[in-house]
Amino acid sequence: MKQKQVHLFSSDFWEKEVEIIERKILEDIQLEGLNCSIEKAKKSEFYGEKLKNIKKIKNFEDIEKIPFTTKDELLKHSPFSFIATDLKNIVRVHSSSGTTGRSKYIFHTQKDIEIWADLVARCLYMVGMRKDDIFQNMMSYGLFTGGLGLHYGAERIGALVIPSGAGNTEKQIELMRELKTTVIHITPSYLLYLAHYMEEIGLSPSNDFNLKIAIIGAEPHSENTRKKLENIFNINIFNCYGLSEMNGPGVAFECPYKEGLHLWEDNYYMEIVNPKTGKILEEGEEGELVLTTLKREGMPLIRYRTGDLTKIIKEKCKCGRTHRRIQRIKGRADDMFIVKGVNIFPSQIETVIMEFPEVDKNYQIVIDRKEGLDILTIQVEIKREFFKGDINELRNLQEKIREKLKERILVTPVVELIEPGTLPTTTGKAKRVIDKRRL
């Protein structure tokens, strides 16, 4: 097998002064930004009422006096009640993909769109994308932010953008080959499928393309999945985090060191809180990410509960950027499921199964209840060469996966090994858990 290329990019910056800004100055900017954002937000009908008694905050501790904003509030109130400027200044609306319910609408002014494009450009430049790159955006275009969000950022850098959107895998491959695509943006589950598809039609993901970089985001994935994909394609893969409520992709992004995602603190104020009590946690403790927009005009959001679980990495990053990093998102607080009384995140299961070289690219978690007992089944696609191999070896593998899972998640699952290409695939966000107890 070809040696995996390990190549760190030169530490050039898109906006150097901002990216390596001194913490003290950054904190001053944040405090001012918070007050500014609160005042701006009060111009909206929703916050005008909610924050009417909130005075200027003098330090970061004061922030606990400000109430959270929740997803529920976004859903319950009229979308227009969050607009903090004259409607004539709004130039675009996006909405969430609705993975967990109804859509939330987010409004942007021209300046908001400009700032977002710059933020995304900052991310893309950080991982080595340049003017001469050919960027194929395999995320859905339209209301979903993964399309236009990355599109504008890539254009800002001056790259050639192929707005291919998600799906139509055959066409994607044709575009990649004919236009010599060097960078792609894609969900991790679709990237796994893309590799599978290439292999099925006799193409080598690592040799038959010009790909250098993939940006993956929009859904949780484990470090092992990244490594597996990096090996299959022989490229560098970076994790991109964002949510529509905070514009979309580009809120936090990995740098070439891939040890956490820099969250752009000149644009967002971050807190990590206990998801149950809402108390702010110490730096380094795991909890729910809460974000406040510091610059958005159209629709400022104050102390927004993202529902995403992560922690702040305290150490300074080797790349020199001073914006703190968050650890890859473990999942959403509402992704967690409980089996036999034990709390489990899909990401824990993914980490274990992707450690096995025999495991192919797709898996699914099924939970059922029989005679009052929870049954957790993990269906795992196995690489064709192993799948067709010795039945005893397969049994052995099944046993090893079951044991490893039991050790990590404390519940003994049923492990089903299945043929590659059998499980449903998606070009958007993957649905990994099927909980039949709720059906």
Ligand code: ADP
């Ligand atoms: P929806 O909530 O409808 O899925 P979005 O399309 O705005 O709406 O998705 C944002 C959510 O997607 C985030 O809150 C997070 O849960 C998930 N997400 C986005 N990027 C990542 C990532 N890199 N890793 C893990 N989860 C992610």
Ligand code: ZN
């Ligand atoms: Zn870094």
